[in-house]
Amino acid sequence: MKLWNQFSKSLALVAVIGAMGMTSIASAHEADCPYCKLKLVQNTKELDNEVVVKVGNKRIEYRCLYCVIKDQKRYKGDLVVYSPSEKVGAPVILKRTGGKWSAPEGAVFLNTFKKHKDCAALSRAFTNKAAFDSYIKKNPSEGAKALTLDQFLAEVAKN
Amino acid sequence: MRNTLLLFVALTSVTMAVAQDHGGHQPTRSGTLPTMPSDLPRWISSPGADHLFYKAAPYNWAIERIPPFAQDMYGTGVGHAMAYEALVTGRKAQLETKVFETIDRVLQKPPRIPVDEAALSPTFVRKYGYLEKVFDWAHILHFQTIDVLTHPGWSDAQKEAEIERLWSFYSAQPYAITGLPMNMEYLDSFPFSGRFRSNYPKVNGLFWGYHWLQTVNYDMLFRVPVQDQAAQYSVLGSQYRTTELYRMRDFMPMTAEMSPRFSKRFPMIANAFDNLHMLHDNVNDILAAEELTEKQRQEQVKIAIYRVLSSTHKGHEPGSGEDVPGSLHDHRHPTSTPGMGFMKGMEDDVMYMSGMGWMDMSVCAHCSIPLPDGPMWGATVTADGWTMLVRCLMCARDMAAETPGRAIIRAATEDPSRILVLISDEEGILTSNIPGVVFLEEFGEHPECSAWSRAFTSKSAFDQFVRENPDLAQSKPLSLDAWAQINRGTPDTYRKIDRPNPYRPEPTTGGSR
Structure with missing residues (x-):
């Protein structure tokens, strides 16, 4: 009976929430990127944006791949990074094992943002060069160059 | 004489507000002292x-x-x-x-x-x-x-x-x-x-x-x-x-x-x-x-x-003041939170919290289901500067796991005098204040999560609870390590309240790298 009352209360709450003009189901809590402190960019039907770092028992979301690499020193253990790619639901999976980074063969990276408000769109991973070219055609970015993982890491380290 | 007149005009033009304002106005930044x-x-x-x-x-x-x-x-x-x-x-x-x-x-x-x-x-x-x-x-x-x-x-x-x-x-x-x-x-x-x-x-x-x-x-x-x-x-x-x-x-x-x-x-x-x-x-x-x-x-x-x-x-009561909102004797509080006065933009239990955004304090911060009543008060999560009430240990664990940095989970056990305190390191590895802590997590519907996600101070306490709840007869006790590795992500019941920050409406665009 008590559980049913709670359930009824929940249904009522959902109705109230709807009436108050709140958003529908969200995939993550109100959160800022741990590195750049800007709001996380949610996935859309056309494009994934959430970069997820799995470390130990934590699963932390970042705004872009650059932010992950910049913030990596806070973690001592091995990392698995689910980086959104050109394909929804198919992230490029990067790993830092024993301090050494690896990426799937053929993966390339974009890193051309000037301000962090653009980082989610312009610091990304792609499964291959053709996907990178196609993305840049739709989202032109000055100086865009397909980087290997090592080049990407070096580029991030420079900034 | 001219100076005196000017002074008089200046003084009278400053309309004074009275400290004991019973006028019932909504507060805005007043221009008067x-x-x-x-x-x-x-x-x-x-x-x-x-x-x-x-x-x-x-x-x-x-x-x-x-x-x-x-x-x-x-x-x-x-x-x-x-x-x-x-x-x-x-x-x-x-x-x-x-x-x-x-x-x-x-x-x-x-x-x-x-x-x-x-x-x-x-x-x-x-x-x-x-x-x-x-x-x-x-x-x-x-x-x-x-x-x-x-x-x-x-x-x-x-x-x-x-x-x-x-x-x-x-x-x-x-x-x-x-x-x-x-x-x-x-x-x-x-x-x-x-x-x-x-x-x-x-x-x-x-x-x-x-x-x-x-x-x-x-x-x-x-x-x-x-x-x-x-x-x-x-x-x-x-x-x-x-x-x-x-x-x-x-x-x-x-x-x-x-x-x-x-x-x-x-x-x-x-x-x-x-x-x-x-x-x-x-x-x-x-x-x-x-x-x-x-x-x-x-x-x-x-x-x-x-x-x-x-x-x-003197003579005023908590909760009073609906007739004089935004004034000295506005003693209203959120229904779920008598220990807090009304805040800017607050609508009953919904308020803006720095670091969390808009939150409904009457519901679990992780699954948005109303918080349970009674002594089994669920848990709290303290992380990244905030403390949130959640319905159950599963919500506490998963909320701490998705938050950067160290975290503290405080949760009820079957023994009201023994609160479970879990401390998470940067990578979500938990340590417990109760060495033999045992967990129940028989995953089901979220509106019932406080019934099937609990902590016990010992295996025997777990066994007794399972005996008293035949629906959970098949449940197995989980050790801290085994339980800590589970992650069920953000519940589909979770609702984010998407409104602008009442204190700082302009969104930040962020700095350079």
Whole structure:
């Protein structure tokens, strides 16, 4: 009976929430990127944006791949990074094992943002060069160059 | 003659608002100064020292059982004293540089014993001694409530009874601040409001940083066995020194935000602390307001004290004030949170919290299902500077796992006298205060999660619970390690409230790399 009352209360709450003009189901809590402190960019039907770092028992979301690499020193253990790619639901999976980074063969990276408000769109991973070219055609970015993982890491380290 | 006429016109053009505003207006930043009330207590104009001291008790100075915490708390006495002295001795220009550096240095290397604030701010105390009486008396309440909670050898019931007595002891004096919830938007709506935080954001950040410490500690201590308190301070103390002192907040930390469980049990104390901290903010703003004369400053400080005094609100009740919203006697509070006055933009239980965005305090912060009633109060998660109530351990674990940094989970077990305290490191590896803790997690519908996600102090307690609940007959006990590795992500019942920040409507675009 008590559980049913709670359930009824929940249904009522959902109705109230709807009436108050709140958003529908969200995939993550109100959160800022741990590195750049800007709001996380949610996935859309056309494009994934959430970069997820799995470390130990934590699963932390970042705004872009650059932010992950910049913030990596806070973690001592091995990392698995689910980086959104050109394909929804198919992230490029990067790993830092024993301090050494690896990426799937053929993966390339974009890193051309000037301000962090653009980082989610312009610091990304792609499964291959053709996907990178196609993305840049739709989202032109000055100086865009397909980087290997090592080049990407070096580029991030420079900034 | 001409000058006299001009002065007369100038004075009459300044429409004075009355401190005891019963007009029922919604608070906005007023352009008029509040005027002196007719019933200002006489002691405010008395030069007498009237120094009050601790209630004699065996628990006094028990805070010393957690030395880093005690020292950080002693350090909090320094900040306002140094800033006030700078403000009244013509050193405003140094506040964000030299004064900030000095206060910061003291907070980072706090004193080992309590500091006599009057020794640090002699000029200020000569001018505003009446204010120090109010501050000192409330600070003693702060320290003694902490002393009770850190005192070994007493049961939770004994401690809570003593805190009730402390509240009576405190409230009996004329300098006591009201325990009624007050409308924070109203208290921050005067012509000088916000001046200090706008002009001196770094120093204000330190102030609000240690107000965070002064409010977050209560849930660290409340109903937590004394042997399990200090370990939590390694997380909170580090958060305080590295992050909270330098965080740019939208509004001061509220006690019920930082210690929701303590605030539910002692709403009058939570309200008194919030009203005290708002009095600090009012005084900061008055002293920072260049356009005020010394006489006006003295008056406005007295009026600010009057607004929050217990004597001013005699006869009023918590929850009253619907007929006078946004005024002195607006004592409404969120339905679920009697220990908090109304905040800017608040709609009943829905409020904007710095670091969390819009939250509904009546529901689980992780799954958005209403919080359960009764003694099995679910859990709290403290991480990244906030503390949130959640329905069950699963919600607590998964919420901590998706939050960067160290975290503290406090949760009920089958034994009301044994609270589970889990401390997570940076990578989510948990340590427990109960060595043989066993978990139940028989995943089902979220509206029922508090029934199937629980912690037990032993395997035998788990077995007994399963025996009493045949639906769970197939459940297997989970060890801490096994349970900690589960992650069920964000529940599909979770609803984010998407509204603009009422304090800072313009979105930030972020800096460069």
